[in-house]
Amino acid sequence: MDMAIKTVAILSPGDMGHAVGRALAGHGLTVITCLAGRSRRTQKLAAAGGLEAVPTLEVLVERADLILSIMPPSAALESAGAVAEAMQSVERAPCYADCNAISPMTARRIAAVVTNSGGAFVDAGIVGPPPGKAPSPTRFYVSGGDAPLLQALDCGSISVRQMGPEIGRASAMKMCYAALTKGTWTLYAAALVTAEAMGLSEPLLSELASSRPAVEADMRRMVPRLPVDAGRWIGEMEEIAATFAQAGLPTGFHRGAAEMFAMLHRTPIARETRETLDPGRTLEQALVIYRDALPGRQFAGAVGGDAGGIVARRLDAAPFAPFGDVIVLGAGSPGTRDDLAAAMENRRDHARLAPTLSRNAPTAMPLRVKWMERHPYSSQTFIPHDLGRYLVLVAPRADNGDPRINQLQAFVADASQGVTYRPDVWHHPFTALDRPSECFVLRYDDGTDDDTQWFEVADGPVIRLADAG
Structure with missing residues (x-):
């Protein structure tokens, strides 16, 4: 592929991506990104890096000469698939460089996705802190037949280092x-x-x-x-x-x-x-x-004597932080507004916000956990409308994607507290306590089975409430 690199797209402008974008803009290149469904923090980082936001991946593909994928490795393959679909949609295929911390095998799978849509592929691995954070330049190790194209990125704070024509060598180096x-x-x-x-x-x-x-x-x-x-x-x-x-x-x-x-x-x-x-x-x-935070200490004092089980504790922001956010109602000043949707994350550009009013009968306690759910591509927010207390159960994700039930955490929220679960967080279905309840629920859906995934818990733990309520 013989072309001049003038416009570079970055997906996504996080800690590393926005700093790379800022360095390339200072090198005279036009740098763009797509922020659809991205978090508020990512949007702020993109602005700090001086990146121009475009509305869709299709527009990004139409304008870019080179796309740099800089994101957590778990999202790399899915992102490449979304870009490949955009390439097919607009019938234009710019060069795509995967700069993520992935294995050589994953790099080759992504290369196949991109090249099947007509795009050139470069395998890249980034070594060192973001550009501008250290005296020495950030190193971009690159390999593949089209890797020389990335030489256009070489500047004072980025050093491009060629690793030959074989896809996988740069990833292996990383x-x-x-x-x-x-x-x-x-x-x-x-x-x-x-x-x-x-x-x-x-x-x-x-x-x-x-x-x-x-x-x-x-x-x-x-x-x-x-x-x-x-x-x-x-x-x-x-x-x-x-x-x-x-x-x-x-x-x-x-x-x-x-x-x-x-x-x-x-x-x-x-x-x-x-x-x-x-x-x-x-x-x-x-x-x-x-x-x-060790599993053996998380529930110290939480197992209820001879009766057994996990005693739910009051919902507080710090212990809930790995799973999402606690929303405190009644704390804002008159005349102010909280943009709940802007604080949520949507990982599918085509999904739409689906607000609902959920009604639930109270659940008798103690409760044996039988089901957990997660929403891989969207946050989910619960805002109390007319309810008393409710139960919040969350569990970290195991390597195989299942919930770690042995590390389940149990909380009791009251009517002054809402919650937002992050995408892909395993949690128990909404469980009202004390009396019938109504709450507003916000989530991004596209109407497919991917909106919600379920896990049946075999011989699950028993959740109890403290005597003090």
Whole structure:
């Protein structure tokens, strides 16, 4: 493919993507993106990076000479499919570079999706912090027959490094690099949390400061901030494990790292962002938070004596943060408005907001959990209208996609609290307590079975209410 790169599209302008866009705009390129269904934070980052927003993927494909996919690896294949459909729709196929932390096998699957729609494909792996965050440039390792096209991105803060014509070489480079960096950070965290749980973190850190001062300094620098990125690094560890398997090596190292990131993602720190992360939080303070998130401690004091079961606790924002947001009613000033839809996430451009009024009879307690549900492509918001208390049950997602029922968390919300579940969060169907209820429900649907997925729980736990109510 012989063409000049003048307009670059970035999907999606998150922490890395918006910084890449800003660097390319400073290099004289026109940078665009599509923000349909993106979160408010992503929209703000796009604006901060100076990216021009276009309304649809079709418009993006019509205008772009090059599309850079920069997103969590779990979304890479689906995003490529959506772009390929847009290419077919407008009968134009720009070059598509997958810059995500994916295995060589995943890169080849995405390449097939793109090339079957007529587009050129470049395999790319990004190494280093976002452009402008470090003295040295961010490295773009690229491979594939059309990889020389990405040389147009080479500038002061981005260094493009060619890896040859074979699709998969650039992805493999990224996998090996991240296996060392992020894999090491999770090992640091696992060892330190184990020491904290056993009352040994102070002497361990003292020993490391004496015998391995560089390691101890790296721990203090990285371990307190890991939850901020943990959610999107889970899939990256799974891709690394797949890469190791292809090479004939054990996969357990990075499957364990994925589990460690999943645990960190359940902590209150995960609710913070790179912009709002508490800079004064020490390693010692972070370790206490991580220790308290361990599965064996989450329900300490929550199992009700001989009766057994999980005792639901009052809904608070911090413990609920890994799963969504708590909406406090009656806290705003007169004359103000909260845009509930803008705070939600829609991962399908064609889906439409479906507001409903749900009516529910009260549920007798105790309750045995029999079903969980999730909405893979949309947030779901519940706003009380006429109700008393209601039950909120959530569970983290296991590696195979099922809910981790043994880590289920139970909360009791009252009429002054609404909730928003993030996309792909396993939760129990709405469960009214005390009296019949009505609540408003917001979700983005397209009318297919993908709107809601169900999981039948075998021999589920029993949920009880505290005696104090």
